Amino acid sequence: MAKAPVLTPQSDDFPRWYQDLINKAELADNGPVRGTMVVRPYGYSLWERMQSEMDDRIKRAGADNAYFPLFIPQSYLSREAEHVEGFSPELAVVTHAGGKDLEEPVVVRPTSETIINEYFSKWVQSYRDLPLLINQWANVVRWELRPRVFLRTTEFLWQEGHTAHATFEDARDYAAKIHREAYEDFMVNVLALSVVPGRKTKAERFAGAINTLTCEAMMRDGKALQMGTSHELGQNFAKAFDTQYLAKDGSREHVWQTSWGSSTRMVGGLIMGHGDDNGLRVPPRLAPIQAVVVAIKEDEGVLAEIKAIADRLSAAGVRVRVDDRTDTPFGRRAVDWELKGVPLRIELGPRDLAEGQAVVARRIPGGKSPVSFEKLTETVLAALEEDQETLLRESRERRESHTADVATVEEALEASATGWARIPWATLGVEGEKQLAAQAVTVRCLVREDGGVPESDDEPGAIAVVGRSY
Amino acid sequence: MAKAPVLTPQSDDFPRWYQDLINKAELADNGPVRGTMVVRPYGYSLWERMQSEMDDRIKRAGADNAYFPLFIPQSYLSREAEHVEGFSPELAVVTHAGGKDLEEPVVVRPTSETIINEYFSKWVQSYRDLPLLINQWANVVRWELRPRVFLRTTEFLWQEGHTAHATFEDARDYAAKIHREAYEDFMVNVLALSVVPGRKTKAERFAGAINTLTCEAMMRDGKALQMGTSHELGQNFAKAFDTQYLAKDGSREHVWQTSWGSSTRMVGGLIMGHGDDNGLRVPPRLAPIQAVVVAIKEDEGVLAEIKAIADRLSAAGVRVRVDDRTDTPFGRRAVDWELKGVPLRIELGPRDLAEGQAVVARRIPGGKSPVSFEKLTETVLAALEEDQETLLRESRERRESHTADVATVEEALEASATGWARIPWATLGVEGEKQLAAQAVTVRCLVREDGGVPESDDEPGAIAVVGRSY
Numbered sequence: 001m002a003k004a005p006v007l008t009p010q011s012d013d014f015p016r017w018y019q020d021l022i023n024k025a026e027l028a029d030n031g032p033v034r035g036t037m038v039v040r041p042y043g044y045s046l047w048e049r050m051q052s053e054m055d056d057r058i059k060r061a062g063a064d065n066a067y068f069p070l071f072i073p074q075s076y077l078s079r080e081a082e083h084v085e086g087f088s089p090e091l092a093v094v095t096h097a098g099g100k101d102l103e104e105p106v107v108v109r110p111t112s113e114t115i116i117n118e119y120f121s122k123w124v125q126s127y128r129d130l131p132l133l134i135n136q137w138a139n140v141v142r143w144e145l146r147p148r149v150f151l152r153t154t155e156f157l158w159q160e161g162h163t164a165h166a167t168f169e170d171a172r173d174y175a176a177k178i179h180r181e182a183y184e185d186f187m188v189n190v191l192a193l194s195v196v197p198g199r200k201t202k203a204e205r206f207a208g209a210i211n212t213l214t215c216e217a218m219m220r221d222g223k224a225l226q227m228g229t230s231h232e233l234g235q236n237f238a239k240a241f242d243t244q245y246l247a248k249d250g251s252r253e254h255v256w257q258t259s260w261g262s263s264t265r266m267v268g269g270l271i272m273g274h275g276d277d278n279g280l281r282v283p284p285r286l287a288p289i290q291a292v293v294v295a296i297k298e299d300e301g302v303l304a305e306i307k308a309i310a311d312r313l314s315a316a317g318v319r320v321r322v323d324d325r326t327d328t329p330f331g332r333r334a335v336d337w338e339l340k341g342v343p344l345r346i347e348l349g350p351r352d353l354a355e356g357q358a359v360v361a362r363r364i365p366g367g368k369s370p371v372s373f374e375k376l377t378e379t380v381l382a383a384l385e386e387d388q389e390t391l392l393r394e395s396r397e398r399r400e401s402h403t404a405d406v407a408t409v410e411e412a413l414e415a416s417a418t419g420w421a422r423i424p425w426a427t428l429g430v431e432g433e434k435q436l437a438a439q440a441v442t443v444r445c446l447v448r449e450d451g452g453v454p455e456s457d458d459e460p461g462a463i464a465v466v467g468r469s470y
Numbered sequence: 471m472a473k474a475p476v477l478t479p480q481s482d483d484f485p486r487w488y489q490d491l492i493n494k495a496e497l498a499d500n501g502p503v504r505g506t507m508v509v510r511p512y513g514y515s516l517w518e519r520m521q522s523e524m525d526d527r528i529k530r531a532g533a534d535n536a537y538f539p540l541f542i543p544q545s546y547l548s549r550e551a552e553h554v555e556g557f558s559p560e561l562a563v564v565t566h567a568g569g570k571d572l573e574e575p576v577v578v579r580p581t582s583e584t585i586i587n588e589y590f591s592k593w594v595q596s597y598r599d600l601p602l603l604i605n606q607w608a609n610v611v612r613w614e615l616r617p618r619v620f621l622r623t624t625e626f627l628w629q630e631g632h633t634a635h636a637t638f639e640d641a642r643d644y645a646a647k648i649h650r651e652a653y654e655d656f657m658v659n660v661l662a663l664s665v666v667p668g669r670k671t672k673a674e675r676f677a678g679a680i681n682t683l684t685c686e687a688m689m690r691d692g693k694a695l696q697m698g699t700s701h702e703l704g705q706n707f708a709k710a711f712d713t714q715y716l717a718k719d720g721s722r723e724h725v726w727q728t729s730w731g732s733s734t735r736m737v738g739g740l741i742m743g744h745g746d747d748n749g750l751r752v753p754p755r756l757a758p759i760q761a762v763v764v765a766i767k768e769d770e771g772v773l774a775e776i777k778a779i780a781d782r783l784s785a786a787g788v789r790v791r792v793d794d795r796t797d798t799p800f801g802r803r804a805v806d807w808e809l810k811g812v813p814l815r816i817e818l819g820p821r822d823l824a825e826g827q828a829v830v831a832r833r834i835p836g837g838k839s840p841v842s843f844e845k846l847t848e849t850v851l852a853a854l855e856e857d858q859e860t861l862l863r864e865s866r867e868r869r870e871s872h873t874a875d876v877a878t879v880e881e882a883l884e885a886s887a888t889g890w891a892r893i894p895w896a897t898l899g900v901e902g903e904k905q906l907a908a909q910a911v912t913v914r915c916l917v918r919e920d921g922g923v924p925e926s927d928d929e930p931g932a933i934a935v936v937g938r939s940y
Contacts, residue, residue, distance in 0.1 A: 029589060031539040032546070033576050038589055041534035041604065048535060064511035065518060069501040070540075070578075070609055070625050071562075076502070089569050092541075094578065097562040098613030106503050108540075108564065108578070119499060119508055128797065134511065139540055139609065143568030155540050327598065 006335060009277045014221040019149070021271060025280055025339040028149050035147035035154030039264070042340055045288035046267055047157065051137065053190050053286070054159060054262060057182040061174075063133040063161055068115050070139070071106040076114040079240040083113065086207025090142040092154075108141040113208065113233070113259055116162045117241035124255060126246040127166055131174065132255075135161040150268035151225070151470050158263035164243060164255035171256035172211075172232055176453070178260045179213040179230040187227055191266070192283035192388055193217045193273045194396035195227055196465055198445025199453050201425075203433055206259075210234035213453060216444040216465065218399040219272035222419040224444045224469040227269050228262035268470070274391055280341030281364050283391045284384035289342045290319045291380055293358075294333060296349035298326040306348050309358065309376060316377050318384070338363060343387050344380060364390055403465075409435050412466050416441045420467035425457070428464050441466055476805060479747045484691040489619070491741060495750055495809040498619050505617035505624030509734070512810055515758035516737055517627065521607065523660050523756070524629060524732060527652040531644075533603035533631055538585050540609070541576040546584040549710040553583065556677025560612040562624075578611040583678065583703070583729055586632045587711035594725060596716040597636055601644065602725075605631040620738035621695070621940050628733030634713060634725035641726035642681075642702055646923070648730045649683040649700040657697055661736070662753035662858055663687045663743045664866035665697055666935055668915025669923050671895075673903060676729075680704035683923060686914040686935065688869040689742035692889040694914045694939040697739050698732035738940070744861055750811030751834050753861045754854035759812045760789045761850055763828075764803060766819035768796040776818055779828065779846060786847050788854070808833060813857050814850055834860055873935075879905050882936050886911045890937035895927070898934050911936055 007020040022028050027043030030036070039047065055065075071094065077084045092108040095101060109115065116134065124132060141155050161178060165171040179197060187195045200212035209231035216224050237243070238254035247253050274281040284290050291313055293306040306322055313320045321342075323333055330347075337345050345361040347368075352358055358376060361368035364387040371379045402419025406412050409432045415421035416439075425446055428436075433443050446454050446462045454462040477490040492498050497513030500506070509517065525535075541564065547554045562578040565571060579585065586604065594602055611625050631648060635641040649667060657665045670682035679701035686694050707713070708724040717723050744751040754760050761783055763776040776792055783790045791812075793803055800817075807815050815831040817838075822828055828846060831838035834857040841849045872889025876882050879902045885891035886909075895916055898906075903913050916924050916932045924932040 029592070031541070032543050032585065032588060033539060033541040036539035036541055038539065039537040041536045044536045045534070047537075064515070066511045066514045067509040067517075067627065069503060069506035069508065070611070071501070071503040071506055073502050091569075092564050092567040094562045095565045096575075098615070099559050099561075105566075115502065118502060122499070141540070145568070157537065 005277065006339065007277060007279065010220060010275075017275075017277070018272060021275055021279055021339070022149055025341070027267070027271075030149065031155075033154065035144045037149050037153045037155070039157075042288075043267060046270065046282070046286070047264055049286050049288050050266055051159075053186055054182060055137075057186055058135050058159065058161065058178075061133070061177055061182055062131075063135040063163070065136060066134050067136055067138070068112050068119070070109055072109050072112075072115045074105050074107055076118065077107060079114065080208050080237055082236075083208035087111070087142070090144070092141045092143055109138070110140055110142045111259075111261070112136065112138070112140075112160055113162065113237050114241070117237045117243055120162070120164050120255070121241045121243040124164055124243055124245050127248055130164060130166045130245060130255065131170060132164040133161075133174075134163065135159055148268075148470075150271070151265055153264070156264045158261050161258070161260040163258045164238070165257070166245065166247070166253070166255070168234075168256050171258050175211070175213060175230045175232045175258040175260065178258070179215070179453075183215050183228040183230065183260075183262060187215055187217065188392065190283065190285045191270060191273070192285075192391035192395060193227070193269060194392060194399050196399075196445060196447060197453055198447040198465060199457070200229070200445060201430075201433060201443045201457060201464070203430070203437075204443060206231045208233060208236050209259075210236070214445050217269050217273055218395075218402060218420060218467075219269070219470070220275070220398065221272070222402050222467070224420065224467045225265070225269045225272065226444070226469065227266055228260070230260035231258060233257040233259060272470075273395060275341070279339035281391065282341040282343065284343050284388045287341075287343055288319060289321045289340075290384055291344040291346055292321045292323050292337050292342050293346045294323040294330070294337070294348065295326055296330050296347055299350045299353070301353050302348050302350055305353055309346060309348070309373070312377055313380060316381060318380060334361070344383055346376070346380070362387070412436060413439055413441060416467050420444070420465055422463050422465055425462040425464045426460070428466075433464075436466055441468055444469060475747065476809065477747060477749065480690060480745075487745075487747070488742060491745055491749055491809070492619055495811070497737070497741075500619065501625075503624065505614045507619050507623045507625070509627075512758075513737060516740065516752070516756070517734055519756050519758050520656075520736055521629075523656055524652060525607075527656055528605050528629065528631065528648075531603070531647055531652055532601075533605040533633070535606060536604050537606055537608070538582050538589070540579055542579050542582075542585045544575050544577055546588065547577060549584065550678050550707055552706075553678035557581070557612070560614070562611045562613055579608070580610055580612045581729075581731070582606065582608070582610075582630055583632065583707050584711070587707045587713055590632075590634050590725070591711045591713040594634055594713055594715050597718055600634060600636045600715060600725065601640060602634040603631075603644075604633065605629055618738075618940075620734055620741070623734070626734045628731050631728070631730040633728045634708070635727065636715065636717070636723070636725070638704070638726050641728050645681070645683060645700045645702045645728040645730065648728070649685070649923075653685050653698040653700065653730075653732060657685055657687065658862065660753065660755045661740060661743070662755075662861035662865060663697070663739060664862060664869050666869070666915060666917060667921075667923055668917040668935060669927070670699070670915060671900075671903060671913045671927060671934070673900070673907075674913060676701045678703060678706050679729075680706070684915050687739050687743055688865075688872060688890065688937075689739070689940070690745070690868065691742070692872050692937070694890065694937045695735070695739045695742065696914070696939065697736055698730070700730035701728060703727040703729060742940075743865060745811070749809035751861065752811040752813065754813045754858045757811075757813055758789060759791045759810075760854055761814040761816055762791045762793050762807050762812050763816045764793040764800070764807070764818065765796055766800050766817055769820045769823070771823050772818050772820055775823055779816060779818070779843070782847055783850060786851060788850060804831070814853055816846070816850070832857070882906060883909055883911060886937050890914070890935055892933050892935055895932040895934045896930070898936070903934075906936055911938055914939060
């Protein structure tokens with residue numbers, strides 16, 4: 001079916017396509033204060049599904065949710081030198097409250113390491129209190145100079161985990177556990193994005209960390225998006241906030257810590273990782289609506305049958321929605337469900353009803369075909385499985401076909417025009433990294449040849465994955 | 471078993487008991503910025519259960535979740551005259567961000583009517599877009615002069631619903647639906663608090679509303695806590711933000727609106743509504759941990775059996791936790807679970823194991839008795855049902871026995887020393903309300919004799935429920 005394009009084609013102008021999609025699929029609006037966003041109901045339902053899947057994984061990893069205040073005394077941030085240097089330029093400051101100027105201004109949290117450590121230092125007394133594993137779902141504020149909806153907003157929603165451990169090894173292992181079992185597992189198996197797990201170089205580390213692990217996803221324009229990071233903080237914050245514990249041997253030791261975060265930026269990754277010229281494509285395991293059952297036109301029998309179909313699908317565990325808005329033209333509704341990326345559209349009109357069948361339109365591979373009512377549930381379940389695999393395979397193939405193994409900085413820059421380059425870190429080094437940075441190309445992460453994560457920057461054989469990024 | 475009191479007894483000093491319980495049950499700490507709070511993991515798990523139950527009810531009522539920005543341009547608040555007058559004294563203002571002074575200061579949301587209406591005015595075009603039913607889970611900030619943890623904090627967590635309707639009647643009915651089907655149902659059937667649903671007098675209404683509905687709960691000291699409110703906003707915000715729709719007849723009309731909120735204050739209501747001198751008592755339907763299975767001491771067979779018991783209970787749908795921290799004395803752990811108000815404690819030692827039984831200690835009615843392993847699951851399920859009913863019955867009986875029907879302002883003041891008074895609104899009136907207010911006694915709500923909610927302040931037969939409040 002020939003259609004006038006509803007979105008600017010990706011190949012014409014990718015950033016414009018992105019913004020068009022966000023508007024037309026009703027995912028988000030810009031907020032009134034520069035760089036803020038309004039997450040509209042459908043966009044928020046994507047985030048709620050992300051939260052639910054991530055929260056399960058975080059709880060399975062043993063962390064408990066808690067909540068720390070939005071407002072942090074300005075003096076807290078100054079206690080860890082690299083941390084304050086990293087975040088100072090982005091802070092929003094409350095100077096006036098309750099009708100008066102404040103004696104000490106308070107900052108709106110850009111992240112919560114400092115305020116959480118203030119409490120960890122009270123709560124942790126002995127080795128029995130360790131590990132202390134805390135997560136919080138919250139909003140944070142970082143004043144952005146070049147905001148873009150979902151990707152870089154002044155206020156965003158995220159989870160931030162903060163943990164304290166008795167030993168370096170335990171902290172290191174926990175940061176790695178979250179990196180693999182919460183982040184990578186969710187991104188690959190739910191978001192269907194073939195992310196590369198790796199280690200950040202010193203230049204790219206979180207402000208105050210001794211190591212940052214990352215999951216990097218390739219977007220459909222070949223650029224990278226950092227999807228979630230997990231940090232080893234060493235004893236930096238423990239020393240700044242004097243977070244000590246009494247060890248079994250009676251000595252007092254500073255704790256070893258981690259922090260880790262993932263945010264509404266993942267919604268941007270979902271859009272740019274899977275969307276096409278007709279809109280979003282949502283992987284079935286994430287999809288808040290996996291199948292929509294659409295009445296083509298007003299008809300008593302049709303309206304009864306779409307509800308019956310929806311009930312059967314729902315009983316089979318499918319997240320299903322009924323579309324009985326027959327006062328809106330069918331074509332417009334079909335385009336809307338395509339824009340929103342709902343994997344399956346089950347269409348029913350009076351003639352279909354008479355023939356005992358519905359038409360199943362598939363967003364991910366495309367195409368539509370009639371399916372008898374008896375076979376419908378089984379067809380839907382099989383299609384959802386298949387679509388999940390298809391999106392992950394496409395993501396992996398795109399990344400692999402747009403990643404070049406190179407041997408020089410020049411070749412790395414060339415490859416970064418359309419995708420990523422892999423170059424031995426021993427060849428690139430800190431100097432090469434600076435040369436790339438001058439062209440807005442960065443080392444996304446260091447990886448091992450076997451897909452593992454190097455234990456240090458100078459591990460022999462480490463490979464730098466480089467590219468342009470959001 | 472005689473115990474030294476772990477908490478200040480309620481009868482000695484109720485506010486001190488409240489603060490003791492919050493500290494010792496590890497529910498929350500005071501934040502570093504005056505009036506803020508840190509919600510600790512166990513306290514947060516209570517809130518998460520509240521969120522989950524409320525979110526289900528809100529979604530069943532047809533509202534979708536969304537997210538609006540934390541920062542609101544100062545000018546937005548001024549557009550609705552009563553609203554700005556009500557909230558101005560409590561605002562926190564960001565004047566400085568990203569290293570610069572802001573051209574227009576932004577306020578940290580105290581509630582979101584204004585910013586949400588700015589977007590409703592863009593999203594609502596025709597009658598087809600109505601009703602528009604939105605809810606958001608968020609943090610809000612109101613600078614508090616007399617903060618108290620959970621009850622009145624500078625920052626708190628809540629849900630705020632915002633809706634737009636085509637007619638006055640539809641908005642009125644939706645405010646009432648949320649009041650009854652979301653708030654009252656949750657508070658009575660999950661929180662086990664026998665709340666009184668009613669209508670606020672003009673003096674007690676939300677700033678900018680034409681009507682406020684409330685659920686009022688009696689705390690164990692006889693004072694009232696407002697647990698959740700649902701407002702009819704009329705067309706006040708619609709006119710201030712020019713939120714209009716095209717009606718079926720082609721005319722342009724302002725929408726009619728509602729807003730409604732419930733917050734972490736409900737955690738305070740849970741504590742003061744059910745807690746006793748040994749700590750919290752959590753109603754089973756709310757409880758994040760309904761039963762804890764405790765190893766009395768280190769023993770291989772005991773440790774294996776408590777896990778087996780927990781698995782059986784979990785399979786029967788019980789929210790269960792294993793306590794195998796045998797390096798902490800049993801007595802200390804028992805006191806801790808009492809403080810935390812977990813309904814059932816299932817204790818197992820080597821002798822119990824040999825006898826094929828566990829001891830079930832019941833937090834709500836008190837007492838403990840041995841139960842054979844075969845009968846354990848059935849006993850637990852029955853006890854949880856019974857405990858839920860017991861707490862609701864106690865709450866209702868306490869409220870009824872501490873509420874006096876009176877005929878004069880003097881009698882109302884007298885009754886308010888230990889509980890509530892009911893007085894005909896025709897007798898009390900606005901003048902009487904002022905006399906009460908001079909003694910810090912307020913009209914909590916207006917009700918009908920039959921338990922219904924009056925449709926106007928001057929409905930004949932309306933009764934004022936008055937008392938002291940938090």
